[in-house]
Amino acid sequence: MSQLNITSPTTSSAIAQTLAGKKILLGISGGIAAYKCADLTRRLIERGAQVQVVMTPAAKEFITPLTMQAVSGKPVSLSLLDPAAEASMGHIELAKWADLVLLAPATADLIARLRAGMGNDLLSTLVLASNAPIAVAPAMNQQMHANVATQDNIQALSLRGMMMWGPAAGQQACGDVGYGRMLEPMQLVALCEQFFGPKPLAGIRIAITAGPTREAIDPVRYISNHSSGKMGFAIADTAAQMGAQVTLISGPVSLATPKNVERIDVDSAQSMHQAAMQHAPTHQIFISCAAVADYRPSQVADQKIKKTDDSDQMTITMVKNPDIVASVAALTQDRPFTIGFAAETQDVERYARGKLDKKNLDMICANDVSVQGLGFNSDDNALHVYWPEGDQALAIANKQQLAQQLLGLIAEQYKH
Numbered sequence: 001m002s003q004l005n006i007t008s009p010t011t012s013s014a015i016a017q018t019l020a021g022k023k024i025l026l027g028i029s030g031g032i033a034a035y036k037c038a039d040l041t042r043r044l045i046e047r048g049a050q051v052q053v054v055m056t057p058a059a060k061e062f063i064t065p066l067t068m069q070a071v072s073g074k075p076v077s078l079s080l081l082d083p084a085a086e087a088s089m090g091h092i093e094l095a096k097w098a099d100l101v102l103l104a105p106a107t108a109d110l111i112a113r114l115r116a117g118m119g120n121d122l123l124s125t126l127v128l129a130s131n132a133p134i135a136v137a138p139a140m141n142q143q144m145h146a147n148v149a150t151q152d153n154i155q156a157l158s159l160r161g162m163m164m165w166g167p168a169a170g171q172q173a174c175g176d177v178g179y180g181r182m183l184e185p186m187q188l189v190a191l192c193e194q195f196f197g198p199k200p201l202a203g204i205r206i207a208i209t210a211g212p213t214r215e216a217i218d219p220v221r222y223i224s225n226h227s228s229g230k231m232g233f234a235i236a237d238t239a240a241q242m243g244a245q246v247t248l249i250s251g252p253v254s255l256a257t258p259k260n261v262e263r264i265d266v267d268s269a270q271s272m273h274q275a276a277m278q279h280a281p282t283h284q285i286f287i288s289c290a291a292v293a294d295y296r297p298s299q300v301a302d303q304k305i306k307k308t309d310d311s312d313q314m315t316i317t318m319v320k321n322p323d324i325v326a327s328v329a330a331l332t333q334d335r336p337f338t339i340g341f342a343a344e345t346q347d348v349e350r351y352a353r354g355k356l357d358k359k360n361l362d363m364i365c366a367n368d369v370s371v372q373g374l375g376f377n378s379d380d381n382a383l384h385v386y387w388p389e390g391d392q393a394l395a396i397a398n399k400q401q402l403a404q405q406l407l408g409l410i411a412e413q414y415k416h
């Protein structure tokens with residue numbers, strides 16, 4: 001008979017009190033991921049947080065208020081119109097009590113109601129009445145998440161400064177596979193710790209280039225590329241959340257400016273070069289994420305170029321653009337720690353290390369753009385980062401999670 005190996009359970013005193021005294025209002029809406037909220041609450045409390053649970057009527061169908069009361073050690077708030085609850089801690093008091101409002105899981109319906117500014121249940125009313133930072137952990141079917149209405153709502157909430165924590169991709173309760181899974185309890189705990197913890201990039205100024213450039217042919221036409229700017233914007237957003245002062249020099253993209261980021265819009269490689277050379281010397285770190293056009297038409301026609309009947313061909317003579325990241329790396333005064341990107345389709349390490357040397361960079365982040373679904377215009381990416389004495393692979397993840405890992409690595413090498 002095999003021996004049962006009984007180890008003593010981890011006591012809460014053995015766990016670092018990273019959230020000591022933090023007041024977290026956990027808002028649960030009606031999605032299947034609600035069953036994970038009992039574990040989430042326990043993990044937060046183990047780390048010293050106080051958790052006050054608020055549930056929507058639909059949430060009660062997935063996990064009972066009694067369970068949440070038992071794990072949180074506090075009565076669960078359920079209704080806006082409950083005289084007894086209002087007599088103890090009323091909804092306005094609750095809204096003022098929180099250091100952080102964490103909405104997990106946040107269903108498509110809750111997100112839509114928040115976007116509309118509705119107060120038709122206790123949870124949405126609390127969000128309206130709260131001044132506290134709000135983190136949203138979306139959880140829903142992947143098709144509901146991809147729906148343009150939901151995407152639009154998520155973007156609107158982000159623009160208002162709410163933090164979007166997830167969703168993750170993977171197998172869903174309904175059998176679908178895709179984006180829409182709530183982050184796991186420990187991932188949410190880690191984000192709470194990061195939110196309340198020391199900011200690893202506090203006091204560091206970072207300039208980032210992002211997006212494509214446009215090289216004019218005439219007043220209505222240009223040459224450009226498929227860069228969406230998502231990676232550069234994710235880095236800017238994450239760097240700001242990690243405490244950095246961020247200047248984002250962006251080519252033409254249709255993305256919202258991340259919170260607490262100063263954005264400078266440019267168009268051509270030359271205008272990006274000018275902005276980069278002006279700002280790089282006042283920043284300690286320069287990250288060149290933009291897909292800069294290597295060449296531009298040697299002449300920009302004053303008027304729209306007309307089709308002619310005498311030839312089926314048209315020739316545009318191109319001249320080389322300045323290499324922005326190499327120009328920054330060549331600064332002899334106030335040179336920032338300089339990081340480039342390399343999109344490669346083959347022999348990734350050799351080409352990436354070649355660019356690291358040739359452009360005199362401190363680090364280079366290579367991505368294999370021959371892999372379908374990664375890199376350009378995608379939400380996911382994988383990177384291999386090289387620096388003179390080492391390298392590290394960052395596995396496939398969404399661009400936000402990847403940005404966090406990359407910035408951790410950059411901070412390590414910069415401080416090294």
Ligand code: C5P
Pocket residue numbers: 209269288289290291292293294321322323324325326339340341342343355
């Ligand atoms: O040489 P290649 O274009 O592959 O190098 C890519 C890196 O160089 C990226 O970091 C990109 O932002 C930067 N780059 C630049 N200016 C250019 C061309 C590329 O800053 N004209």
